[in-house]
Amino acid sequence: MILDVVIEDGRWETVALEKQAEVAIAATLDCLGLGGEDWEVSILGCDDPRIAELNADFRQKSKATNVLSWPAQELAAEEAGATPREPEMDFMGDAALGDIAISYDTCMAEAAAAGKDPLHHVQHLLVHGTLHLLGYDHIRDSDATVMETLEVRILGKLGIPDPYILEDGP
Template sequence: MTGTAGVDVIVEAPEWAGVDLEGIAERACTAALTALGLPADRFEIAVLACDDARIAVLNADFRGKPQPTNVLSWPAEEIALPPGQTPALPDPGADGPPYELGDIAIAYQTCAREATEQGKPLADHLGHLLVHAVLHLLGFDHINDADAAHMEGLETRILANMGVADPY
């Protein structure tokens, strides 16, 4: 596996100034894809860096929950799987345009507040949330205990490879 994931960060909220979200996102997305044996440089992910007001609207529109959240993700393809299983991972092929994995939105205020409350660097928390979101884009979920254990185990391993402490 060589190269880094193609991450297109769109900054919509001024609070993100001074945060190297592009670097954090590229590193986290690449780490997640590489840990699963995928060629990171054959994937594209769009990240919207927004504020709590914007993510509350998105959360209401797409999940029926009209309040801010830390991160949302929209996979390019819906994937269903039995509880606790690894989804069939996409094959981007060796040629042609990169595989569009999906979109992520991340809210500054909620992420910054959570990092402070948890006593961890903002960059580490953002890295965790982006790894989490990439796993969602790939079809992983945490709806039930088996799925949550599987996904959290992957996140912990990926974050350890990034030098980030276990968030759980």
């Protein structure tokens, strides 16, 4: 795997974003049987104002979000609940999967609000973003089930609890 990590917000250094990305993306690729190739992923570690700008530019939503993904290939399954197509290298041998932007502010706020380990939440969002690069989505209910099931399996292999189970408070 080849990572290109750009840190626009220095707070990402405190959680070693590049290391978190290496672990999360490798686990995702391995789970899907794609771990043997030199797939390329670009990561942007930014803040809420920057991700809000990107969200407005690319999704016409003028608000911050936790993670955004831009797949290099259209891999989405045509039928709801089906598995997306596998990525392919192009005729030049380019193995780009796409780009992921992740906001420190939203990520950490979500982790704090849910009482989750911030590193676990960072890895979850990176797994989530990588699955989007690989054609998975959560717009249709059956697609969401497929994607969330994969996320839980990948995170479990990393020793991270199911992020979709809400724990009872004290």
